[in-house]
Amino acid sequence: xxxxxxxxxxxxxxxxxxxxxxxxxxxxxxxxxxxxxxxxxxxxxxxxxxxxxxxxxxxxxxxxxxxxxxxxxxxxxxxxxxxxxxxxxxxxxxxxxxxxxxxxx
Numbered sequence: 001x002x003x004x005x006x007x008x009x010x011x012x013x014x015x016x017x018x019x020x021x022x023x024x025x026x027x028x029x030x031x032x033x034x035x036x037x038x039x040x041x042x043x044x045x046x047x048x049x050x051x052x053x054x055x056x057x058x059x060x061x062x063x064x065x066x067x068x069x070x071x072x073x074x075x076x077x078x079x080x081x082x083x084x085x086x087x088x089x090x091x092x093x094x095x096x097x098x099x100x101x102x103x104x105x
Contacts, residue, residue: 007057008075010050012066016040019047023058027076038072052076 006027020039025031036053038060050072057074060066 004075006074006076007054009071010053010073010075012040012068012070012072013048014040014042015065015067016042016048018060018062018064018066018072021058021060021062023053023056023073026055030077036073036076040066040072 017040018038019041020037023036025034025036035051036055036058038050038053038058040048040050042048052075053072054074054076057076059071059073066072
């Protein structure tokens with residue numbers, strides 16, 4: 001288990017192209033489905049989704065190429081009350097295949 005705080009930097013796990021960014025939900029908006037995201041498309045056709053990011057804390061833009069270890073966003077707590085967590089999903093097409101990493105505090 002890795003401990004994180006709101007505002008910690010989240011980095012790309014693999015190189016790819018940012019295809020979607022959403023950072024509209026506040027850290028006090030705990031409505032199910034209200035989550036700030038960054039989606040990265042990889043050369044092998046998979047897509048990673050970084051979820052529960054800080055409102056206006058996304059550092060990258062859609063269409064930009066990122067490298068492994070490059071900062072993407074700041075951690076937040078959108079959607080889930082009193083829990084800070086970052087989900088990173090691997091997608092094949094539009095279906096989440098594997099939850100790669102979950103960080104809780």
